[in-house]
Amino acid sequence: MSNVELTDVQTLRERARQHVEQGAVTEGYHADRKEILRLLNESLATELVCVLRYKRHYFMASGIKASVAASEFLEHANQEAEHADKLAERIVQLGGEPDFNPDNLTRNSHAQYVAGSSLKEMVLEDLVAERIAIDSYREIIQYIGDKDPTTRRIFEDILAQEEEHADDMSDLLQGL
């Protein structure tokens, strides 16, 4: 006899048939769905604000012929957009609605939009924003714990990339 307590197949099959309208959200989902959706939407806002900030920095840096920085900014902008898509997709899977309303973005975002005038200021602001994202995603991962492994894995993947972004900005800053 196994000492691992798993739900028997009969019960699993019966439970899966109940509330099929909830899609991927099953009875075994033990996280606070509302709270998870709120955190996902705040993170979505963070990513969208980061896309806009990096885009602004990309075009401004292109103007001052800072091509190395510009290509980093563009790459980050595209990756933040991918993060936003992953978060929005998960929100829908959990039965929520992704908030793309521009009026709500700066209010819900953890990171700020700072236009920046000099290249140094832009890189510094991007580094600060990445550090904010890193801390907030780490906290969200800790909060989720074992309650929602899929959402947790999404945040873990994003967190790893934000750490690379921070590292890139830190390297750039040192050369300025």
Ligand SMILES: [Fe+2]
């Ligand atoms: Fe991101």
Ligand SMILES: [Fe+2]
């Ligand atoms: Fe990032």
